[in-house]
Amino acid sequence: MIEVKGVTKTYGKKQNAFIALDDINFVIPDGASVAIVGKSGSGKSTLMHAMSGLDRPEKGQVVIDGIDILKLRQKAVDRFRSEKIGFIFQSFFVQANESSYDNVALPLEIGNLSGRARKKRVIEALQVVGIEEKEKQKARNLSGGQKQRLAIARAIVNRPKIIFADEPTGNLDSTTGATIEKLLFGLNKKSGSTLVIVTHDEDLAAKCDMRIYIKDGKIDQIVSEVK
Amino acid sequence: MKTVDIIRRAGRSLKHAKARTILTSLAIAVGAFTLTIALAAGEGARQYANTLLTSNIDPQVLAIAKDKSFFEGGKTGPQEYSADSSTIARGNGVLVKRLSQSDIDAIAKRSDIVSVTPTYAINAQYITRVGQKKYTVDATTYDSGVTQTVIAGSLPSLRTSIADDQIALPEAYVSLLGFNNAKDAIGQTVTIHLERTPNVTESQIQQAIAENSPQAIASLATKQTKDAEYKIVAIVGKSATALTATTNAQISNTSAKALSDFTTTGTDNYQQYTIATASVKAGVDPATVKQALVNEGYGVQTAKDLQSLLFTIVNTLQGIVIGFGILALITSVFGIINTQYISVLERTREIGLMKALGMRGRHVSRLFQFEAAWIGFLGGVIGSIVAVIAGLSLNPWITSTLSLGDGNVLLIFQPIPIILLIIVLMLIAMLAGYFPARKAAKLDPIEALRTE
Ligand SMILES: Nc1ncnc2c1ncn2[C@@H]1O[C@H](COP(=O)(O)OP(=O)(O)O)[C@@H](O)[C@H]1O
Numbered sequence: 317m318i319e320v321k322g323v324t325k326t327y328g329k330k331q332n333a334f335i336a337l338d339d340i341n342f343v344i345p346d347g348a349s350v351a352i353v354g355k356s357g358s359g360k361s362t363l364m365h366a367m368s369g370l371d372r373p374e375k376g377q378v379v380i381d382g383i384d385i386l387k388l389r390q391k392a393v394d395r396f397r398s399e400k401i402g403f404i405f406q407s408f409f410v411q412a413n414e415s416s417y418d419n420v421a422l423p424l425e426i427g428n429l430s431g432r433a434r435k436k437r438v439i440e441a442l443q444v445v446g447i448e449e450k451e452k453q454k455a456r457n458l459s460g461g462q463k464q465r466l467a468i469a470r471a472i473v474n475r476p477k478i479i480f481a482d483e484p485t486g487n488l489d490s491t492t493g494a495t496i497e498k499l500l501f502g503l504n505k506k507s508g509s510t511l512v513i514v515t516h517d518e519d520l521a522a523k524c525d526m527r528i529y530i531k532d533g534k535i536d537q538i539v540s541e542v543k
Numbered sequence: 544m545k546t547v548d549i550i551r552r553a554g555r556s557l558k559h560a561k562a563r564t565i566l567t568s569l570a571i572a573v574g575a576f577t578l579t580i581a582l583a584a585g586e587g588a589r590q591y592a593n594t595l596l597t598s599n600i601d602p603q604v605l606a607i608a609k610d611k612s613f614f615e616g617g618k619t620g621p622q623e624y625s626a627d628s629s630t631i632a633r634g635n636g637v638l639v640k641r642l643s644q645s646d647i648d649a650i651a652k653r654s655d656i657v658s659v660t661p662t663y664a665i666n667a668q669y670i671t672r673v674g675q676k677k678y679t680v681d682a683t684t685y686d687s688g689v690t691q692t693v694i695a696g697s698l699p700s701l702r703t704s705i706a707d708d709q710i711a712l713p714e715a716y717v718s719l720l721g722f723n724n725a726k727d728a729i730g731q732t733v734t735i736h737l738e739r740t741p742n743v744t745e746s747q748i749q750q751a752i753a754e755n756s757p758q759a760i761a762s763l764a765t766k767q768t769k770d771a772e773y774k775i776v777a778i779v780g781k782s783a784t785a786l787t788a789t790t791n792a793q794i795s796n797t798s799a800k801a802l803s804d805f806t807t808t809g810t811d812n813y814q815q816y817t818i819a820t821a822s823v824k825a826g827v828d829p830a831t832v833k834q835a836l837v838n839e840g841y842g843v844q845t846a847k848d849l850q851s852l853l854f855t856i857v858n859t860l861q862g863i864v865i866g867f868g869i870l871a872l873i874t875s876v877f878g879i880i881n882t883q884y885i886s887v888l889e890r891t892r893e894i895g896l897m898k899a900l901g902m903r904g905r906h907v908s909r910l911f912q913f914e915a916a917w918i919g920f921l922g923g924v925i926g927s928i929v930a931v932i933a934g935l936s937l938n939p940w941i942t943s944t945l946s947l948g949d950g951n952v953l954l955i956f957q958p959i960p961i962i963l964l965i966i967v968l969m970l971i972a973m974l975a976g977y978f979p980a981r982k983a984a985k986l987d988p989i990e991a992l993r994t995e
């Protein structure tokens with residue numbers, strides 16, 4: 317369960333202050349697929365950063381499994397991200413010079429998993445996203461869709477509780493986007509991990525159990541189909 | 544994150560920027576090259592100096608002068624005039640005091656001294672043998688504390704002198720004195736001719752005048768001569784590791800003293816010696832004897848003193864070369880800082896990603912420091928390998944050019960100093976990588992991952 321309570325984020329100081337998030341409150345049940353929907357600049361990414369422990373808004377709480385991650389020390393927040401969170405970004409952010417294998421191995425290296433277990437998990441993750449035959453290829457030589465599959469493999473390899481995907485199909489053509497969407501929802505159903513998708517795409521949002529609409533840093537509307 | 548994983552990632556990053564990595568490490572390689580050569584040359588020079596000393600100088604030998612100023616180059620500048628003949632001027636107005644026969648006798652009496660040999664001034668006119676021409680010659684005391692290269696005949700073992708009627712000649716005299724070869728010369732007799740200007744006392748003149756004998760007066764005015772005959776005991780050759788020039792004819796201490804006394808009789812130089820060598824009894828530490836003599840006012844140097852003097856010279860020269868190496872390293876440090884800053888800028892996204900995935904700041908920092916260490920390692924290995932290859936292939940040429948003698952090399956490469964050098968270079972590189980690495984560690988992942 318993710319509880320967001322009164323989260324407020326302000327950029328800049330005094331006259332220049334800009335409120336990017338204004339008293340955000342909602343609860344996401346475990347295993348749900350959630351869309352954070354809004355126009356560009358509405359504060360979706362900022363909210364995702366706050367929920368995933370990348371950013372520290374000055375007010376509010378983000379309680380995950382009973383722990384307010386905004387109150388954790390830096391070291392604990394880093395460990396929390398490493399163990400519980402998977403990230404997928406619009407521009408993939410794969411390490412172009414590294415092989416597919418080494419890209420996927422990175423979260424496990426950070427999480428101190430080594431040896432045979434690491435190898436097994438990396439291969440499994442590559443199989444899940446269907447690019448196991450690209451294991452030794454450098455990421456720079458993959459197509460856009462393959463890069464995003466690689467990013468997904470990297471996001472799921474440490475078996476996270478929550479996967480955050482920021483505009484995961486934004487840089488892909490519609491067919492490739494559709495397969496990536498299918499992959500993400502399939503993983504969400506199968507592994508029981510929570511999927512949080514940041515998007516401005518209504519069609520993608522419609523496929524989620526829960527939709528949180530953001531407008532100018534405020535919650536506009538929450539639609540939930542979760543039983 | 545485990546250190547091995549960080550080191551592996553650091554290595555891969557460098558591999559992906561090959562040109563930059565190699566160029567940066569070449570700067571370090573220049574420093575490593577210079578330092579490796581400096582270390583090898585220092586070691587080689589020290590070992591060579593040691594070889595020279597141990598093969599030439601008996602460790603029990605002391606060099607003794609009247610006072611310590613002799614070993615400091617003598618007293619310079621104007622000195623108070625003294626009619627005392629014990630002070631002698633050396634070139635450039637440098638004054639040194641001389642040892643007298645009583646000094647020599649006193650030192651010889653000591654129970655811890657086996658023998659004392661002053662350096663005798665022998666002004667021999669020429670050397671010759673029956674039926675041959677006359678040739679100039681420098682006669683010196685046979686040094687029983689030095690090993691010499693014997694071409695023919697034989698010399699006694701260390702610390703034993705040749706007999707009073709024997710002479711050891713340098714190779715050059717073999718043909719000059721009409722021998723077919725060195726072997727033929729052994730056992731043959733040669734003559735050393737000495738002259739001295741007449742040295743007449745007042746009473747001798749008065750006596751000659753009183754006798755009113757023109758013959759007696761004439762004899763007073765004629766030069767006095769002495770012909771000393773010796774049997775050739777050995778022909779000695781030039782040795783690469785010999786410190787003493789073997790261009791002298793060598794005779795025993797007693798013979799040398801006799802010749803010296805003959806030529807200096809009646810002069811200020813009679814039984815005055817600038818320096819003497821003494822042999823310390825076996826089993827007695829030369830340093831303690833030195834101290835005792837120094838307390839009596841003498842200037843004394845042991846074989847060890849000479850060694851440390853040589854080593855000081857070697858170390859100073861080595862220090863200068865090391866200085867240049869360090870200068871090259873300082874330059875390369877800026878190269879590393881620059882390269883690593885550029886690397887951090889280029890890889891902002893990657894750093895942001897790693898931090899977003901939960902990598903600790905200090906691990907990110909370590910990643911960049913290990914990259915720098917790899918650069919240092921590479922530079923160190925390239926520099927030292929090139930130095931070793933160049934040094935080993937140049938060694939024969941250096942040996943022959945400097946005529947160091949077979950088996951002696953100037954550049955001696957030792958593995959441990961080279962390994963230590965590479966480790967030090969890695970540490971220096973890591974230090975240089977510190978600031979760029981800290982910048983990387985402090986990057987905010989959100990800023991780093993922002994897409995326009
Ligand atoms: N570092 C920052 N400094 C100032 N303003 C920022 C900063 N980051 C984001 N913003 C502003 O906050 C608002 C929300 O940004 P963001 O969450 O990225 O929007 P979205 O992801 O919905 O497009 C935008 O108006 C943006 O300009």
Ligand SMILES: [Mg+2]
Nearest residue numbers: 360361362482
């Ligand atoms: Mg955004």
